[in-house]
Amino acid sequence: MSNVNRERIIDYLENFFSLSSNFVQINNNGDVLSGKLFVSRPGKFRIEYNQTPLILMSDSKRLALINKELKSISFHSFDQIPVNVLLFKKLSMNEIKIFNLVESENTLSIDVINSKFEDKGFIKIIFETNPFSMKKWTIFKTDKTKTEVFFDSLSLDRKLSPKLFDIESEDPRKIPFRIN
Numbered sequence: 603m604s605n606v607n608r609e610r611i612i613d614y615l616e617n618f619f620s621l622s623s624n625f626v627q628i629n630n631n632g633d634v635l636s637g638k639l640f641v642s643r644p645g646k647f648r649i650e651y652n653q654t655p656l657i658l659m660s661d662s663k664r665l666a667l668i669n670k671e672l673k674s675i676s677f678h679s680f681d682q683i684p685v686n687v688l689l690f691k692k693l694s695m696n697e698i699k700i701f702n703l704v705e706s707e708n709t710l711s712i713d714v715i716n717s718k719f720e721d722k723g724f725i726k727i728i729f730e731t732n733p734f735s736m737k738k739w740t741i742f743k744t745d746k747t748k749t750e751v752f753f754d755s756l757s758l759d760r761k762l763s764p765k766l767f768d769i770e771s772e773d774p775r776k777i778p779f780r781i782n
């Protein structure tokens with residue numbers, strides 16, 4: 603494994619404060635979804651799907667799945683999302699392991715695993731090398747399922763509105779019934 607390319611990948615993953623992109627997601631069962639992804643470090647993200655009324659978002663303290671159609675919201679643990687290692691600017695090299703760096707003509711791919719959650723699976727990240735940009739995540743779970751996410755028009759370090767990560771403003775339940 604080239605230490606230069608390993609360091610280049612770590613620098614890329616650590617040195618952006620925001621990320622936004624359109625994406626296409628292919629689930630293990632062949633379903634194809636598309637949408638928008640927003641990440642604001644530390645710990646905030648939002649995934650909006652075009653085909654479903656679902657929004658997955660984090661305000662850095664809570665992880666919420668919002669269903670606009672059913673007017674419901676559920677809260678989940680951060681360890682349930684394998685990409686949690688990418689939500690923080692400083693990658694803890696004690697907590698993550700980078701392995702299987704593969705270099706080819708214009709791509710680099712690496713596998714990343716959070717050592718706290720090794721039993722959950724790992725992420726393969728593919729980068730284009732010229733210009734250097736993240737192109738795809740594949741999330742491999744230990745139950746042999748995988749989810750592929752292809753990025754389109756990925757942009758780093760754009761100013762993102764804090765409202766994108768405001769769970770309260772997206773909570774679809776009627777105000778009197780909210781119990782947090």
